[in-house]
Amino acid sequence: MELDPNDYRRALQSASEHALDWISSLPERPVRPELDVGGLLASIDRPLPENGSDAAAVVDELAALAAPGLMAMPSGRFFGWVIGGTLPAAMGADWLVSAWDQNAAMRYPTPATAALEQVAGSWLLDVLGLPSESDVGFTTGATMANWTGLAAARAWVLDRADWDVNADGLAGAPRVTVLVGAERHTSLDLALRYLGLGTPTIVDADDQGRILVEDLRAHLHEVDGPVIVCLQAGNLHSGAFDPMRSAIRVAHEHGAWVHVDGAFGLWAAASPTLREALDGIETADSWATDAHKTLNVPYDCGVAIVSRPSVTRAALGTQTAYLIRDSADVSEPFDLVPEMSRRARGVPVWAALRQLGRNGVAELVDRLVENARALADGLREISDVHIVNDVAFTQVCVTFGSDEQTRAVTARLIDEGAVWMSGSRWRGEEVLRISVSNWSTDAADVRFSIEAVRRAIAG
Numbered sequence: 001m002e003l004d005p006n007d008y009r010r011a012l013q014s015a016s017e018h019a020l021d022w023i024s025s026l027p028e029r030p031v032r033p034e035l036d037v038g039g040l041l042a043s044i045d046r047p048l049p050e051n052g053s054d055a056a057a058v059v060d061e062l063a064a065l066a067a068p069g070l071m072a073m074p075s076g077r078f079f080g081w082v083i084g085g086t087l088p089a090a091m092g093a094d095w096l097v098s099a100w101d102q103n104a105a106m107r108y109p110t111p112a113t114a115a116l117e118q119v120a121g122s123w124l125l126d127v128l129g130l131p132s133e134s135d136v137g138f139t140t141g142a143t144m145a146n147w148t149g150l151a152a153a154r155a156w157v158l159d160r161a162d163w164d165v166n167a168d169g170l171a172g173a174p175r176v177t178v179l180v181g182a183e184r185h186t187s188l189d190l191a192l193r194y195l196g197l198g199t200p201t202i203v204d205a206d207d208q209g210r211i212l213v214e215d216l217r218a219h220l221h222e223v224d225g226p227v228i229v230c231l232q233a234g235n236l237h238s239g240a241f242d243p244m245r246s247a248i249r250v251a252h253e254h255g256a257w258v259h260v261d262g263a264f265g266l267w268a269a270a271s272p273t274l275r276e277a278l279d280g281i282e283t284a285d286s287w288a289t290d291a292h293k294t295l296n297v298p299y300d301c302g303v304a305i306v307s308r309p310s311v312t313r314a315a316l317g318t319q320t321a322y323l324i325r326d327s328a329d330v331s332e333p334f335d336l337v338p339e340m341s342r343r344a345r346g347v348p349v350w351a352a353l354r355q356l357g358r359n360g361v362a363e364l365v366d367r368l369v370e371n372a373r374a375l376a377d378g379l380r381e382i383s384d385v386h387i388v389n390d391v392a393f394t395q396v397c398v399t400f401g402s403d404e405q406t407r408a409v410t411a412r413l414i415d416e417g418a419v420w421m422s423g424s425r426w427r428g429e430e431v432l433r434i435s436v437s438n439w440s441t442d443a444a445d446v447r448f449s450i451e452a453v454r455r456a457i458a459g
């Protein structure tokens with residue numbers, strides 16, 4: 001097999017055509033995939049060929065093999081889990097990131113991506129209203145962004161208890177108490193597990209899943225020793241925000257580090273009309289969010305923000321002869337995230353923010369919320385449909401009279417394929433869960449989706 005540098009032109013042209021075909025099919029195609037994994041493997045599962053193939057032909061073959069198994073996640077009629085689409089500039093930027101193939105670990109060898117990511121980080125702090133001196137690292141997603149914030153938290157609270165976790169590990173260390181709301185996202189439990197902090201202590205939540213500050217205070221009174229408090233901006237089911245200012249104040253009175261999981265909800269801070277719901281959030285110590293949800297950049301892109309730069313670098317940074325520091329005073333990208341080698345995933349964030357501008361980000365967030373409210377209002381008019389949550393942000397939970405009926409409506413809706421909404425269970429009930437996270441969802445999609453639910457109810 002001859003490898004030829006000219007293959008790039010043909011392979012990329014082919015990829016570009018397939019990509020545009022896919023994108024232009026989105027408005028009309030069913031949202032769900034035609035085949036499941038088993039069905040796809042009937043054509044994909046072949047022994048490794050002895051001999052190679054032409055590069056552009058491989059791209060063509062790939063597009064054809066994948067087509068029946070693609071979910072129209074970038075469609076304006078996809079409302080599953082919490083999943084954003086991709087803004088055009090962010091997608092173009094992502095293609096360039098692949099073509100440039102920079103290893104974004106260090107500043108000195110890859111100044112262009114380091115500078116763009118640094119500015120993307122400053123813009124994020126600006127648009128989210130967080131302290132401007134914070135560290136910003138680009139992780140694979142909010143799970144690892146939560147991990148990063150909590151790694152900094154672990155080092156800081158143990159340091160204040162005269163324990164050096166880098167040197168001495170956790171064996172024999174003072175017990176770190178981690179307090180989380182009853183309805184925190186499961187990725188926090190994962191991050192705590194990866195950090196050796198075990199299962200967190202649960203603080204009660206109200207009927208929208210918001211942490212109860214009085215219960216938080218009661219738990220804090222009982223804690224002796226290092227403590228981390230995890231708050232949530234954006235509940236997966238209700239979209240609700242924990243009461244930031246009062247919860248953070250109580251936690252700080254007890255010497256806790258406060259980490260906020262704002263995977264999608266942190267973006268409310270970018271909207272002048274919604275910002276008040278997050279009042280005081282800038283007083284926390286670390287924050288995790290996703291750019292691949294509300295900001296609509298391609299997978300994978302999370303953002304880890306830590307208000308105390310020296311803490312992140314002490315927790316995650318390293319010193320070797322071959323990792324070259326641009327300057328002793330400036331943190332390197334590898335000081336801010338668990339990864340060393342990685343793609344320059346902050347560059348599509350730069351492009352998304354550049355395309356939208358400050359007003360565009362606010363409008364994007366406001367539009368998602370408007371569409372969520374319009375969906376809830378339209379569905380509420382159908383008999384036997386009940387909206388379970390206060391629609392404070394982008395999430396809507398719906399029931400249809402009984403668990404059995406909710407399951408049946410969800411199954412028919414997904415099967416018909418006009419829209420995709422996920423099933424879940426919340427507060428003891430089966431629910432149909434709608435997340436409006438795609439920039440391209442418009443009023444027509446909302447009307448169309450309400451009609452799809454009406455059809456699913458009729459059976």
Ligand SMILES: *Cc1c(COP(=O)(O)O)cnc(C)c1O
Nearest residue numbers: 082141142143185187261263290
């Ligand atoms: C999606 C989500 C996460 C996990 O984010 P990933 O990007 O999937 O790692 C964490 N918390 C909340 C509230 C989420 O919605």
